[in-house]
């Protein structure tokens with residue numbers, strides 16, 4: 001069963017990460033959430049009964065310390081969910097170089113570092129799990145999101161490599177690729193696009209964001225959490241190196 005296992009969810013005080021953390025806690029796991037150390041993030045964790053680990057994933061030393069703190073707080077670690085991320089939109093010719101570095105670090109290097117540092121713990125039980133939250137933008141591109149799309153494509157490569165290395169130890173490594181999910185990250189993009197395109201927020205949702213989708217409705221964070229729950233469960237022991245699309249039919253065309 002899931003009871004007694006311990007999980008760390010990065011970016012776990014907002015959006016998809018918070019939904020995954022709550023779902024894993026409901027499933028009976030002990031759950032820590034890693035996020036930028038802000039009063040509001042600590043309050044969210046506390047309100048949901050989740051252990052809070054403050055860290056900035058753009059810093060290598062924070063990744064190391066966060067793993068040590070998590071293992072101490074939870075008494076071990078069986079499940080790592082690499083979920084933290086953020087978006088920045090600019091054409092390549094104007095893309096800020098420091099923003100590129102930070103995005104690649106948070107969304108690709110940190111998942112590598114956390115996988116590396118947690119590996120001895122995740123391989124102990126014979127049913128360890130790494131779940132990487134990628135994106136449809138791990139498969140396909142859109143203009144003006146060069147750093148995000150590069151990081152997410154890379155995260156799929158890391159997922160497949162780690163899966164091959166982990167198989168003997170019963171540790172599975174999978175990627176989840178959501179389409180648009182209603183979270184603070186996407187609400188921000190909807191508001192920005194409405195402003196810059198002179199559309200209503202409803203029009204941005206239907207005509208811009210959901211234009212390539214077969215199902216014209218934004219996903220909810222709980223939809224992603226339900227898939228993560230299955231991937232983490234013992235029943236999913238044979239699924240590894242998989243890239244799981246939950247994308248409203250976006251990549252079907």
Ligand code: NAD
Pocket residue numbers: 010011012013014015016017034035036055056057058083084085086106133134135136177178179180181182183184185186
């Ligand atoms: P969100 O903004 O609601 O949550 C992201 C969390 O990551 C925040 O709590 C933020 O503080 C944290 N974070 C950002 N930078 C960090 C850093 N340097 N150190 C530690 N924590 C940091 O976003 P979300 O929509 O829930 O996105 C979660 C993940 O899902 C991201 O990787 C995102 O790329 C991916 N995703 C989202 C969507 C979507 O439509 N919302 C679609 C596909 C993929």
